[in-house]
Each structure stands twice: as structure tokens, then as C-alpha cells.
Amino acid sequence: MANLSINIGGLELKNPIVVASGPLTSRIDRLKAAEDHGAAAVCLKHTLRKQQFIAKPRWYVERNIGIVVSGDPRLEIEEAVELVHKGKQSTDLKIIVNMSALPTDINTWGELAREFENAGADAIELNLNCPNLHSAQASGPTLGANLGQDPESVAKVIANVKNSINIPVIAKLPTEGGRILQVAKAAAEADVNILNIHAGFRAAPGLDIYNGGAFKYPGSSAGNFGGMSGPWSRLISNRFIADIAKMDLKPVMxxxxxxTWEHVVESIMYGALSVQICTAIMFEGFSLIEKILKGLSTYMEKMNYASIEDFHKLALKNVLGPHQMQYTEIAAFIDFEKCTGCRKCEKLPTCDAIAYIPDSKKCQVDPKCCVGCGLCVGICPFKAISIIEK
Ligand SMILES: Cc1cc2nc3c(=O)[nH]c(=O)nc-3n(C[C@H](O)[C@H](O)[C@H](O)COP(=O)(O)O)c2cc1C
Incomplete structure (x- = not known):
């Protein structure tokens, strides 16, 4: 049986799966469900000492792209402390608290963190990423992604929290603003224990184009641009994870x-030691965690990986500049057994190599004309096309 356990920045996890901060982690029944389905840890819903405004859950959803989160109720300190207490009493989960305060209120960061440590929290995650707070506070004292873009403020906040508690501190970094590498460096110099990276930006919801451009948030025809989660962000997140893992600053979540478990493996190969998941569990239920763990374990056995460390960062050696790309002469190949003659590949406007053969009712590649771009492989609905060396 593969060993899925890890130690990330002093936090011992029985496996790499953490349920990310959000609506899945704001109630005790949901924490119990996370544990029942195998999660190692949960990161609680964002907590502030006092909410500036009470948000309601209003989400614009496109299944294959993700969720634009216009609002989601946050926790206040009393609720969050009680949730930590209950979580520690009734589960064996590692409990991470996602929190923030204003940068002008620097001591509040450390005070809140200490209250959570006293309540039994296993780690503190500093919310330096929330894209919604980016817009809400653009001209006043800054919160969320606005604060998180300023390396100096981030270093001050981390120093204050590190001086106040002994449990690991995680910096959830903002991808808004394009300064994530500088901020990661400042956070590491301030001795944060873990860098947490998710690609996240504010996005605009879909519109009712027959109704004056009304926003398609449920029940609200106008509103804010919300933080965007979900499938759109995976490959961009991997790029940020790899960029920061290459800097070798601190362990990356x-x-x-x-x-899927394959996504988790890729993320680990790009440099994450543990992963956080939110939207996919919201869509598919907590049982997704079990599926991922089973897939991960089977994969590790098949590959003879005894631990997560065995394939951690494995892909970083493959990250090269465009001028260093190595080219071999390749061409697409269509497997006649699988080809149904649907002709999708033949109609690709950038391809001169594929023709439909009426006699066989199949498509065929002329290797002399094929440039090896791989587009046909990606669009074939029947997985009938592969790449071979010329
Ligand atoms: C409805 C909703 C609420 C969220 N609330 C928080 C939050 O309170 N704090 C936070 O740091 N991230 C929050 N997130 C972001 C997630 O923790 C996660 O970073 C992001 O969704 C990307 O992961 P995913 O694509 O697996 O969802 C929220 C996401 C969603 C969808």
C-alpha cells in the first residue's frame, strides 16, 4: 500500500488532499463529511473579526469553466472558534483557519491567529488572495488580493503572525496583479511555513442579452465582479506552482x-506537495475525495512510488524556455479501428494533411504534409489519433 502521508512545512497530513476554504468548510456537518470521505485537512471559510458586509451565496456557474463567486458568507471570530473546537472534538482532521484583517490593524492579525491556535487550530492560512476584497477596498485600507500584492505589507503581516503563534503559517498568495513571485519571495523571507497558490482572478458573470445586459447572478441583475474558481484555472495554477517551486523558497500547497487524481499527480509533479480542492467537490460531492485517493494510491503502486516525495517536482526539469524546445519529426496517425469517419479532423482549417477516404469511410493522414501540431489528437471524439515519429 502506497504511503500518501506528507509533512508540509511542519504540518503532518495523512494524505495530500485538503478541502479548500469556502462553503464546504463553514459548518461542522460538512467537516465531518470531508473526514468521512478521506480528506486529510480542511481549510475553514474566511474569517474576519467583524464582517464589513454580510454577503449572501450568489454564484454564476458554467459547469466546464467554473463559478464566479459574487458573494459567500464569511465567518466571524466566535463562529470560527466554535467551528475549530467542534472540528477538533469530533474529527481527526487537521484544521487550517483562513483569516485576515486590515494591514493598518497589524496586531489584529496576530491576535486572531493566537485565538485560533488556543482553540486547537493546526495551522493558520493568511487570506492575501481574495479577489472580491480587491474590488471592495480598492481606494481605502486594503484587504485580500489588494493587500497581497504588496510584498512589504505581506512581510509585515507574516512577521506579526509568526511572532504570535507556534503553529505553521500558510500564505495564500494572489495571482491578481502579476506580482506573485515578488510576494512569494517576501513571504519566504518573513519565514512563512507554506506558500499556497491557486490561480484566481475577478471575472464577469454571463449576461441576459435579451434583458438589457442583466447579470446572471441568481436573483441579482447587477453586482460585483466575483472571484472565479474551477476548471478554467488548473493549467494556469500549475504554471504558478511550477514558477514558485523552481524558486525553492518554501513548500508549496x-x-x-x-x-481527478491525474490532476493531483500533475500538480505534485509541478511542485505542490499538497493540494486544495473546492469547486469540483461542490459539483460532485465529498465522495470525489475518496475517488481521488483511490486513483492516487493505485497509480503510486503501479509506478512503484513509495511516497509522494518520489514524484514531487518531477516535471520541473522539463520546464524550458521557448528557444530551448527540442523538435523531432513527427506526424499524426489515425487508427482505422477507432476512426468512425466523423470527419471532424478533416475539417480543421489549419491542417493540410488529413483527407477523407470515401471507399473506407475513414480519415487518413499524409505524413509528408503533417506538421505535427497535435490539434487533431486533441479534438478527435473517439481518441483515434496519436502522434508517431516520421
Ligand atoms: C463559493 C466559493 C467560496 C470561496 N471562499 C473562499 C474563502 O472564503 N477564502 C479563500 O481563501 N478562498 C475561497 N474560495 C476559493 C477556494 O478556496 C479556492 O482557492 C478556489 O476556488 C480554487 O480552487 P478550485 O478551482 O478547486 O475551486 C472560495 C471559492 C468558492 C467557489
Whole structure:
């Protein structure tokens, strides 16, 4: 049986799966469900000492892209402390608290963190990423992704929290603003224990184009641009995870758009030691965690990986510049057994190599004309096309 356990920045996890901060982690029954389905840890819903405004859950959903979160109720300190107490009493989960305060209120960061440590929290995650707070506070004292883009403020916040508690501190970094590498460096220099990276930006919801461009948030025809989660972000998250893992600053926890065990393996190969998942579990239920763990374990046995460390960062050696790309002469090959003659590949406007053969009612590649771009492989509904060396 493969060993899925890890130690990430002093946090011992029985496996790499953490349920990310959000509506899945704001109630005790949901924490219990996370544990029942095998999660190692949960990161509680964002907590502030006092909410600036009470948000309601209003989400614009496109299944294959993700969720634009216009609002989601946060926790206040009393609720969150009680949730930590109950979580520690009734589960064996590692409990991470996602929290923030204003940068002008620097001591509140450490005070809140200490209250959570006293309540039994296993780690504190500093919310430096929330894209919604980016817009809400653009001109006043800054919160969320606005604060998280300023390396100096991030370093001050981390120093204050580190001085106040002994449990590991996680910095959830903002991808808004394009300064994530500088911020990661500042956070590491301030001795944060873990860097948490999810690609997240504010996005605009779909519109009712027959109704004056009304926003398609349920029940609200106008509103804010919300933070966007889900499948769209996975490959961008992997790029940020790899960029930061290559800097070798602190252990990386990664998330964004994952929904299968293969996604988890990729993220680990790019440099995450543990992963956070939210949207896919919201869509498919907590049982998804069990599926992922089973797939991960079977994969590790098949590959003879004794531990997560055996394939951690494995892909980083493959990250090269465009001028270093190595080219071999390749061409597409269509497996006649699988080809149904649907002709999707033949109609690709950038391809001169594929023709439909009426006699066989199949498509065929002329290797002399094939440039090896791989587009046909990606669009074939029947997985009938592969790449071979010329
Ligand atoms: C409805 C909703 C609420 C969220 N609330 C929080 C939050 O309170 N704090 C936070 O740091 N991230 C929050 N997130 C972001 C997730 O923790 C996660 O970083 C993001 O959704 C990307 O992962 P995913 O694609 O697996 O969902 C929220 C996401 C969703 C969909």
C-alpha cells in the first residue's frame, strides 16, 4: 500500500488532499463529511473579526469553466472558534483557519491567529488572495488580493503572525496583479511555513442579452465582479506552482481547478506537495475525495512510488524556455479501428494533411504534409489519433 502521508512545512497530513476554504468548510456537518470521505485537512471559510458586509451565496456557474463567486458568507471570530473546537472534538482532521484583517490593524492579525491556535487550530492560512476584497477596498485600507500584492505589507503581516503563534503559517498568495513571485519571495523571507497558490482572478458573470445586459447572478441583475474558481484555472495554477517551486523558497500547497487524481499527480509533479480542492467537490460531492485517493494510491503502486516525495517536482526539469524546445519529426496517425469517419479532423482549417477516404469511410493522414501540431489528437471524439515519429 502506497504511503500518501506528507509533512508540509511542519504540518503532518495523512494524505495530500485538503478541502479548500469556502462553503464546504463553514459548518461542522460538512467537516465531518470531508473526514468521512478521506480528506486529510480542511481549510475553514474566511474569517474576519467583524464582517464589513454580510454577503449572501450568489454564484454564476458554467459547469466546464467554473463559478464566479459574487458573494459567500464569511465567518466571524466566535463562529470560527466554535467551528475549530467542534472540528477538533469530533474529527481527526487537521484544521487550517483562513483569516485576515486590515494591514493598518497589524496586531489584529496576530491576535486572531493566537485565538485560533488556543482553540486547537493546526495551522493558520493568511487570506492575501481574495479577489472580491480587491474590488471592495480598492481606494481605502486594503484587504485580500489588494493587500497581497504588496510584498512589504505581506512581510509585515507574516512577521506579526509568526511572532504570535507556534503553529505553521500558510500564505495564500494572489495571482491578481502579476506580482506573485515578488510576494512569494517576501513571504519566504518573513519565514512563512507554506506558500499556497491557486490561480484566481475577478471575472464577469454571463449576461441576459435579451434583458438589457442583466447579470446572471441568481436573483441579482447587477453586482460585483466575483472571484472565479474551477476548471478554467488548473493549467494556469500549475504554471504558478511550477514558477514558485523552481524558486525553492518554501513548500508549496497548490490548488485551482483540480477534479481527478491525474490532476493531483500533475500538480505534485509541478511542485505542490499538497493540494486544495473546492469547486469540483461542490459539483460532485465529498465522495470525489475518496475517488481521488483511490486513483492516487493505485497509480503510486503501479509506478512503484513509495511516497509522494518520489514524484514531487518531477516535471520541473522539463520546464524550458521557448528557444530551448527540442523538435523531432513527427506526424499524426489515425487508427482505422477507432476512426468512425466523423470527419471532424478533416475539417480543421489549419491542417493540410488529413483527407477523407470515401471507399473506407475513414480519415487518413499524409505524413509528408503533417506538421505535427497535435490539434487533431486533441479534438478527435473517439481518441483515434496519436502522434508517431516520421
Ligand atoms: C463559493 C466559493 C467560496 C470561496 N471562499 C473562499 C474563502 O472564503 N477564502 C479563500 O481563501 N478562498 C475561497 N474560495 C476559493 C477556494 O478556496 C479556492 O482557492 C478556489 O476556488 C480554487 O480552487 P478550485 O478551482 O478547486 O475551486 C472560495 C471559492 C468558492 C467557489
Amino acid at each position: 497548490g490548488g485551482g481547478g483540480m477534479s
